[in-house]
Amino acid sequence: MDVVDYATTLNTLTVGLDTVWVLFTAFLVFFMNLGFAMVESGLCRSKNAVNILAKNFIVFALASISYWVIGWGLMFGNGNPFVGLTNLLFANGGVDEGFDAISWTQVPLWAKFLFQLVFAGTAATIVSGAVAERIKFLSFIVFAVVLVGLMYPVSGHWIWGGGWLQTLGFWDFAGSTVVHSVGGWAALAGVIILGPRLGKYRADGTVNPIMGHNMALVTLGGLVLWFGWFGFNPGSTMGVGDGSAIAHIAVTTNTAAATAIVSATVAAWIMLGKPDLSMIINGALAGLVAITAGCAFVSVPGAAIIGAVAGVLVVLAVPTFDRFKLDDPVGALSVHLVNGIWGTLAVGLFAIDGIAGNATGNGLFAGGGLTLLAHQAVGVVAVGAFTFAIAFAVWSVLKLTVGVRVTREEELGGLDRGEHGAEAYAGFQIID
Amino acid sequence: MDVVDYATTLNTLTVGLDTVWVLFTAFLVFFMNLGFAMVESGLCRSKNAVNILAKNFIVFALASISYWVIGWGLMFGNGNPFVGLTNLLFANGGVDEGFDAISWTQVPLWAKFLFQLVFAGTAATIVSGAVAERIKFLSFIVFAVVLVGLMYPVSGHWIWGGGWLQTLGFWDFAGSTVVHSVGGWAALAGVIILGPRLGKYRADGTVNPIMGHNMALVTLGGLVLWFGWFGFNPGSTMGVGDGSAIAHIAVTTNTAAATAIVSATVAAWIMLGKPDLSMIINGALAGLVAITAGCAFVSVPGAAIIGAVAGVLVVLAVPTFDRFKLDDPVGALSVHLVNGIWGTLAVGLFAIDGIAGNATGNGLFAGGGLTLLAHQAVGVVAVGAFTFAIAFAVWSVLKLTVGVRVTREEELGGLDRGEHGAEAYAGFQIID
Amino acid sequence: MDVVDYATTLNTLTVGLDTVWVLFTAFLVFFMNLGFAMVESGLCRSKNAVNILAKNFIVFALASISYWVIGWGLMFGNGNPFVGLTNLLFANGGVDEGFDAISWTQVPLWAKFLFQLVFAGTAATIVSGAVAERIKFLSFIVFAVVLVGLMYPVSGHWIWGGGWLQTLGFWDFAGSTVVHSVGGWAALAGVIILGPRLGKYRADGTVNPIMGHNMALVTLGGLVLWFGWFGFNPGSTMGVGDGSAIAHIAVTTNTAAATAIVSATVAAWIMLGKPDLSMIINGALAGLVAITAGCAFVSVPGAAIIGAVAGVLVVLAVPTFDRFKLDDPVGALSVHLVNGIWGTLAVGLFAIDGIAGNATGNGLFAGGGLTLLAHQAVGVVAVGAFTFAIAFAVWSVLKLTVGVRVTREEELGGLDRGEHGAEAYAGFQIID
Secondary structure (H helix, E strand, O other), rough: OOHHHHHHHHHHHHHHHHHHHHHHHHHHHHHHHHHHHHHHHHHHHHHHHHHHHHHHHHHHHHHHHHHHHHHHHHHHHOOOOEEOOOOHHHHHOOOOOOOHOOOOOOHHHHHHHHHHHHHHHHHOOOOHHHHOOOOOOHHHHHHHHHHHHHHHHHHHHHHHHHOOHHOOOOOOOOOOHHHHHHHHHHHHHHHHOOOOOOOOOOOOOOOOOOOOHHHHHHHHHHHHHHHHHHOOOHHHHHHOOOOHHHHHHHHHHHHHHHHHHHHHHHHHHHHHHHHHHHHHHHHHHHHHHHOOOOOOOOOHHHHHHHHHHHHHHHHHHHHHHHHHOOOOOOOHHHHHHHHHHHHHHHHHHHOOOOOHHHHOOOOOOOOOHHHHHHHHHHHHHHHHHHHHHHHHHHHHHHOOOOEEEOHHHHHHHHHHHHHOOOOOOOOEEEEO | OOHHHHHHHHHHHHHHHHHEEEEEEEHHHHHHHHHHHHEEEEEOOOHHHHHHHHHHHHHHHHHHHHHHHHHHHHHHEEEOOOOOOOOOHHHHOOOOOOOOOHOOOOHHHHHHHHHHHHHHHHHHHHHHHOOOEEEOOHHHHHHHHHHHHHHHHHHHHHHHOOOOOHHOOOOOOOOOOHHHHHHHHHHHHHHHHHOOOOEEOOOOOEEEEEEOOOOOHHEEEHHHHHHHHHHHHHHHHHOOOOHHHHHHHHHHHHHHHHHHHHHHHHHHHHOOOOOOOOHHHHHHHHHHHHHHHOOOOOOHHHHHHHHHHHHHHHHHHHHHHOOOOOOOOOOHHHHHHHHHHHHHHHHHHHOOOOHOOOOOOOOHHHOOOOOHHHHHHHHHHHHHHHHHHHHHHHHHHHHHHOOOOOOOHHHOOHHHHHHHHOOOOOEEEEEE | OHHHHHHHHHHHHHHOOOOOOOHOOOOOOOOHHHHHHHHHHOOOHHHHHHHHHHHHHHHHHHHHHHHHHHHHHHHHHHHHOOOOOHHHHHHOOOOOOOOHOOOOOOHHHHHHHHHHHHHHHHHHHHHHHHHOOOOOOHHHHHHHHHHHHHHHHHEEEEEEEOOOOHOOOOOOOOHHHHHHHHHHHHHHHHHHHHOOOOEOOOOOOOOOOOOOOOHHHHHHHHHHHHHHHHOHHHHOOOOOOOOOOOHHHHHHHHHHHHHHHHHHHHHHHHHOOOOOOOHHHHHHHHHHHHHHOOOOOOHHHHHHHHHHHHHHHHHHHHHHHHHHHOOOOHHHHHHHHHHHHHHEEEEEEEHOOOOOHHOOOOOHOOOOOHHHHHHHHHHHHHHHHHHEEEEEHHHHHHHHHOOOOOOOHHHHHHHHHHHHHOOOOOOOOOOO
């Protein structure tokens, strides 16, 4: 073996290792579809379980197609600061170049595509939970296609595709904003357009709690999501050039989940008088969402604080949305929107320049002043305004055309019978 | 470090990386046992759930032992074009050589063994679903041992073990035929010998649909299987020498699943008037089975077409089997047999020489004429005839000896009470 | 690229590959939390499901914090033969050195930490099942924090942290003793202090079997645990320097599970007259626990024997504990304590020097005499005495302070209503 062979072998090995890492973590993120399906269906009533399961099963298929056909090019294709313009609708026949914004990772193009696709799919599943138990199957499908194919890629281009927010110095390592708050804003628009489930809010303004039908599924889903997040955050290195950074990210991610669980448990115990299981699980998800932006930029103690705050935020947010009669059956807004925002801003507070190879500059608490925090706030506002406005428009068009809400009879009788002619638990005696 | 050290280190790294990849993907394929257990039990009635769960739990244990003792040597051992003959029943004391057909991958022997074992186990789990709700526990166990130890390895030897079909130029990258249609043919023989469940077909010839008892489990299982398929197909490279090929395979696999889900949903919506969840999930599995043979040989658009056809095929196949009173509670024949055949033939249509390092030659649609398609058809017929005939004989012997079917009383009362003295959901009120 | 670059690149690749392996397997072990949650909740009654799920969800969060704050330093920090003393309560501000006992693996410190953390978490989840259906939520939480933060790390230090048992020549590759029997001893103390569930033992001394409420969850959990064990055992190499050894470990692990399932099925069929599903699943876990100590030290046939014995042991142990009125709702003592001991001793019987790079010396059956077996017995007794004594003291203090057992009313009405104000399956008709 001569020197040329060594160089070739080393390069093959390096690309091979990076590809294994990116694919492995992409598969974990794909697996989060199971987590969302179980959390969302478990927290709803059994009469709507088939509907929610079907939505969650089909949504990734739709995402796979729409992101392939147009979303990927809009997000990562070369273009302008606002949108990518490469190979849209296969205009250039599936070229292997023209994606400069993601050329920093050396893995094969299809590996990059798959990793980004599973992220795009996540945004759509977030919406699914918030609009559950009253949305028409068809209008959810159409919205999901538009979200993944057209909306998500545009704001994603701003931040990860070489767009204006990336140029500005806005940092979101694994997607507190790109994925989670985008899903949250889109969901919020849907919740407003749809209105609350029948019977959720009483005439006197009080809340009628609607219990989930299967807490085992919710717990299962929560643990699957936590597991999947080990792909979501550490995988966002999209390569193994710095093993230390990856290990650091895995630990910040886990630590934020842990402190969020504890703080959410304590907060719920104080506020509700009991350690509420759905709050414990949503606490974990809140911590994970919040650390997603900063997992590679903050220290482990910093992650612990970010998570602890997230756990309290989610417990406070749930009744707050209820106060505004924003009916979110699974707490998706409290988890993904509120903590997507918190996690993005937290980068401006806790970032430590140079940690795990970080180049954000210092956040406020590390002596970096308000610059980074201001950039983060700009991104939060810009992405929020864009996503909420477009989502509101799309939901409104759907309302005027195919309609967004099932009939009163279908809602009362359950979407499973009305929309699918099926029941989730045949043979079981169930009372509503 | 001198030049010799470099070469050694590079070799250690290369084998290490390949081993990590093969083990990781083997674990994912192992995990498909969970997917099958949940899909199959969920689609049956609760009174038979313990029985199905027990079958699915024990079947991989039986596979592990019988494949170790004899199957592995029959399949990959050096021998003749029809069967391998190395170390059968430990005749040579566990030799590390004599498996030339699988020496193309450099991973350690036990890694090869484990990866092939989890594939062999899959074939047996396919049978489990088709014969559910009326088979005797003991006769399923015996059949599974024979299938994994003796039948599967022989046809597998023809295709992957250096046998006559491999020599002919029959291509099956990850096992549409080797695993899925073999499982399907074995199941078909079982379904015929067993006859339909009591009450499935009415005297007037119409079908009495028997609803699954837990669609959350079915959805869970479907997503676990999809997840596991990222091991099944990309892992079949059994090495990381070409990262691009692996990424390509991951994307063809996912794309076929996606288009199959959409086409199955649309087809079911048209035929049944509703988007049926079990059809959506079986659509995904159909697409995955169909792309298994060609995932490394076809383009991503080719995969999209293969999947789209698979999704329609499964929706058409389910009522077709019912028309012949072939009672398959979970749709295993429609998924694994029909689409195993379709996927194998599709290689002859869509293969593109040179794509992802492919050496099949071109299929019909890529200008390669009918040669490849003819070879694929020969393999489909030969493996089908062999497996169905032997399986029919084995089931027949079982019927004459231990018996294959539980008593009428046990079937009506549920196999859980009859065969296991247990119930799956103690405390729940259930009506049949 | 000159020679220095080669060396650097090779080192980066080697550390990168090892890091990917350690993190990947750590994630799998983390996922075992799901397995434990499902097995434990499924084997209990639905009225206590929320409580068990909540315990299993929060316990890893508590473990993450207490192991970070103190446990890691006690276990792997430099100190004396009895305890580590590095960076306790962050005394040294998170130093990157002072952990010589685990410097044999070159992965980044946080990767080592995370891998060890997920093992520590497992010990606590073992306790959860044995004390289920009557323990106070708060006292379980406190006990788990003490176990993971203070008890587990001390005995772990003896064996893996450079302590006196490691010096003596006691071998436990992946933790049959370090993790499983420690969890088992701690659980035994809890079971004794708590007493049996109301109604489990009749006045005439006979056992009133209490059926689990969801065998699908139990099966799901069992398969998730089996899947996770592919991280637990092979991952304990904490590096990919010897791919052959890793593949060997994966196969010994799987083979022991397989033979244990078969032997447990047969034993249960003989003793109980039926193939009992919970015994089949506990058989798998018993085999996995038993092979954990020796997976890298014994041959594949040796593993098969160890597993086969484990499967019988678990079937015999369950009624034995009942004879002593030690009420263990999920069989955790039979699985983790009994087979943790058996697996540890089995190293002294079946170890083969040099296999898979093994340096234990030969066990009794490989001609090594009684030395190794004697060392193993010393470890079993020492760790058992230490853990049981401390655990008994901690449980006793909890009993005298916050109390360990819920009230009779709460126990009869279910811990879900009493402790959490919730129900697991809202809407389902359930009779106790």
